[in-house]
Amino acid sequence: MPDLKEKNDRPKRPHLLTLDNNRKLHMTGVLSMDNYDEKQIIATLSENKIIVDGLGLTVDKLSVEEGIIDISGSVSAVRYAKTAEKGSLFKRLVK
Numbered sequence: 001m002p003d004l005k006e007k008n009d010r011p012k013r014p015h016l017l018t019l020d021n022n023r024k025l026h027m028t029g030v031l032s033m034d035n036y037d038e039k040q041i042i043a044t045l046s047e048n049k050i051i052v053d054g055l056g057l058t059v060d061k062l063s064v065e066e067g068i069i070d071i072s073g074s075v076s077a078v079r080y081a082k083t084a085e086k087g088s089l090f091k092r093l094v095k
Helices: 086-094
Strands: 018-019 022-029 030-036 041-047 047-064 069-084
Touching: 018 069, 030 047, 030 069, 041 069
Parallel strands: none
Antiparallel strands: 018 022, 022 069, 030 041, 041 047, 047 069
């Protein structure tokens, strides 16, 4: 399946998140995992970042090729954050 490209040259992948009883989280559409410890996991999606907060978090499966992360532990929050476009600071300075 060919990757669709966005204007920022990141592959566009469909994103799906399934949270089972606040203990198991399955995510698709993942491009990379940026940070991981037992209290927080940060991953990059095609349009934004996803931040998972909790206690005793472990990554059970990570496949960047497939775009999948499986997480277990006590999940207390899942939130999204916009990613900055490359060169956006320069674009703002030039305006």
